[in-house]
Amino acid sequence: MEDFTDLINYAKKIAAETDKVIFEIVSGKPKLLYDASLHLIKAGGKRLRPLATVLGGRLFGLKEEIGVKAGAAVELLHNFTLVHDDIMDKDEFRRGVPTVHKLWGEDIAILAGDLLFAKAFEALLRLADYGIDNEVIVKAARELCWASVTVAEGQALDLSLSKLETVTLDDYIEMIYKKTAALFKASLCIGAILAKAPEEEIDKLASYAVNVGIAFQIRDDELGLVADEKKLGKPVFSDLREGKKTVLVIYALSKASEEEKKFLLSVLGNENATKEQLKRAAEIIISLGALDYSNKLANEFLEKGLRALDSIHEVDSEAKALLRKLALFVTKRQY
């Protein structure tokens, strides 16, 4: 087992610095709106995306301090998507606390998300005040735009896949690429762009990010099936209740007997499914070998991502070593 101590300590340091930047940027009136906007940020989170920005920048010589300021932008964008997704998914808990719409109502939650979205761009554009070239700021902001568009497309795909009976593995991978991996990619590439890294090196970093991002989401979907509620910070089996077509569900449906399939489809996306039925559905999915399959799949993506990382010509080998650990950390088996 890998020793993650140095990564975790560095992550904590970057998280604290990122939060300082965020609290400075996200302040204003009316108080209600700003309280709602900061709620999830104050509730916790590992700030792995800003960490990725800092390390992606450091690889090519960007000052950590600038990486943190840019990292605040991707963390703000991430939190914006969480606030809006929670409304759509009707999730009541996140990071162990009630969601924004649960506490302030949907109207303020929509606005809080919108505010965080605007503040994400503000965080990046403010780099002009710190002597960063306008050319790379524009390039970085375009990367943030691309991620925003792609994440919205991914969420729309996710909503539509939930309503389909048959979803292919390719559909699922495209969806999690857009919904999860795209922002992880942007987080890293924004750091590299600000460091003025060569295009071909940015492409390799993007390949690392996309593959690790997909592997991470597969692991996260596993957690939705096997983790306990406390660890998850939200009700277990909510993916099943919402009818999410994770790789586990896709695999299980392809291997299930007619009877099992009928039962699974009667539970998936059924708002009135009982806890017992959800538990039974999870047992069937596991018994069909879905976790072994997803484990294999996650490892393939992880390996591909690590190979891309290895091929990068970096100027900071410590940053590269930390990115290797970050990949292992976010994709480690937690069951």
Added chain:
Amino acid sequence: MEDFTDLINYAKKIAAETDKVIFEIVSGKPKLLYDASLHLIKAGGKRLRPLATVLGGRLFGLKEEIGVKAGAAVELLHNFTLVHDDIMDKDEFRRGVPTVHKLWGEDIAILAGDLLFAKAFEALLRLADYGIDNEVIVKAARELCWASVTVAEGQALDLSLSKLETVTLDDYIEMIYKKTAALFKASLCIGAILAKAPEEEIDKLASYAVNVGIAFQIRDDELGLVADEKKLGKPVFSDLREGKKTVLVIYALSKASEEEKKFLLSVLGNENATKEQLKRAAEIIISLGALDYSNKLANEFLEKGLRALDSIHEVDSEAKALLRKLALFVTKRQY
């Protein structure tokens, strides 16, 4: 009565060109999401904000073509706010068609708004591909950020004022400054920024925009009380039903007898108010002289805005003449 023919013809030309830019930028998959995002844009609208960007730029020598491309950004931002506001206000019609959430549901409407938001920034940042200096692009994008933040604050204020019994004129003016005038100001200033206008000229243009924007919103609030449903494109009296504290309501409450006040407060913000009760409330508000008062107030703001415009040192006097007409056009009495 002013002859608006030249303004209207120019507005139509700019609208057609803006739409071309918007349709090019807002395209992709899933189709559902992009259809929902383009719905209100296809339903009509005068595109007065892009027109403002073009004219604000032309004042200081910006090419019309670049003004149109930047104008697409403010129109996209405007439509994003309409889609999200309609969800919050539970409005079912806009521009004579059902609202986005009414046709596609709230989830897709939230996402469609988010997508338009991201595309607004994309439209501005793309100017880098047309030889515009990165420095002014960053400055213009910061202005768009400021507007996004301010509009969200304004909408939050609007929601909270609706729930209060006592609202002052200052509260109302602050709210419509943020909710309406801020984006009109950004629309004009983005044009001037891209034209590299001097700071003091941009400040004068901002003063024109803010004052005309406030006058426009006062007129728009009047329409909610007196226009017919067909002209309005949405149900009449919806402001009263939602309990919006417009200048008309604030004035009427300050002049009403105890009995009238009691009746007005029982109808304002009451979802179950009948059409008859709403009509009676509107009659009371009008009988108390609210329209005379708002008319006077709108004219004061308009005059202040026109004085600011007069003081600008422009390079294109036709653009200045059109901006004068634009101010008169958006603030003309329609009852």
